[in-house]
Amino acid sequence: AQSVTQLGSHVSVSEGALVLLRCNYSSSVPPYLFWYVQYPNQGLQLLLKYTTGATLVKGINGFEAEFKKSETSFHLTKPSAHMSDAAEYFCAVSGPGGYQKVTFGTGTKLQVIP
Amino acid sequence: DAGVTQSPTHLIKTRGQQVTLRCSPKSGHDTVSWYQQALGQGPQFIFQYYEEEERQRGNFPDRFSGHQFPNYSSELNVNALLLGDSALYLCASSRSDRRDTGELFFGEGSRLTVL
Numbered sequence: 001a002q003s004v005t006q007l008g009s010h011v012s013v014s015e016g017a018l019v020l021l022r023c024n025y026s027s028s029v030p031p032y033l034f035w036y037v038q039y040p041n042q043g044l045q046l047l048l049k050y051t052t053g054a055t056l057v058k059g060i061n062g063f064e065a066e067f068k069k070s071e072t073s074f075h076l077t078k079p080s081a082h083m084s085d086a087a088e089y090f091c092a093v094s095g096p097g098g099y100q101k102v103t104f105g106t107g108t109k110l111q112v113i114p
Numbered sequence: 115d116a117g118v119t120q121s122p123t124h125l126i127k128t129r130g131q132q133v134t135l136r137c138s139p140k141s142g143h144d145t146v147s148w149y150q151q152a153l154g155q156g157p158q159f160i161f162q163y164y165e166e167e168e169r170q171r172g173n174f175p176d177r178f179s180g181h182q183f184p185n186y187s188s189e190l191n192v193n194a195l196l197l198g199d200s201a202l203y204l205c206a207s208s209r210s211d212r213r214d215t216g217e218l219f220f221g222e223g224s225r226l227t228v229l
Binding site for chain 2: 036043100107
């Protein structure tokens with residue numbers, strides 16, 4: 001079984017400040033890890049993914065995340081928040097392979113204060 | 115290139131009724147997964163269809179059923195609706211290719227309200 005835990009259901013940052021959204025995972029097999037973003041009344045869009053190889057992965061809109069196996073973490077960061085980053089962010093995990101069930105966390109709502 | 119399309123976008127039903135939601139996957143994708151997202155929650159996996167068969171299923175009762183057609187489109191059916199079934203239902207498509215990274219492409223969802 002796999003699961004993810006997102007710490008903090010709501011995070012507020014000032015525009016231009018560092019964004020840090022936390023995610024810890026549990027998996028009995030080598031995980032694939034994802035961050036998705038959801039804007040109001042829309043579906044989810046992939047920000048970035050880790051499968052194998054380099055543990056620091058870069059995604060769209062300046063976001064990046066680092067896979068730390070020893071800490072079972074996959075935190076999402078962005079050096080400088082922009083107003084357009086306000087949305088809900090979901091961490092997700094699956095087993096290796098393109099046909100595995102993807103399990104999502106409960107989400108973190110990011111508020112950006114001007 | 116059309117992405118994942120879902121219909122209807124919104125619908126209202128009463129308790130005990132039945133509902134059918136539809137999904138067309140992204141071009142080139144052969145696998146469809148359905149998720150339920152209650153207000154303020156993360157998406158919960160309902161089931162996944164591949165080659166017209168249910169390949170995996172989450173912890174949902176038999177009232178939830180589905181179908182996949184030869185053109186890879188899919189339907190989600192929910193019988194005997196309960197108030198707790200009110201949610202955003204998301205369809206996600208992917209390719210069942212071992213080289214694929216498991217990325218899901220989501221539609222914008224069907225918002226179901228049960229009164």
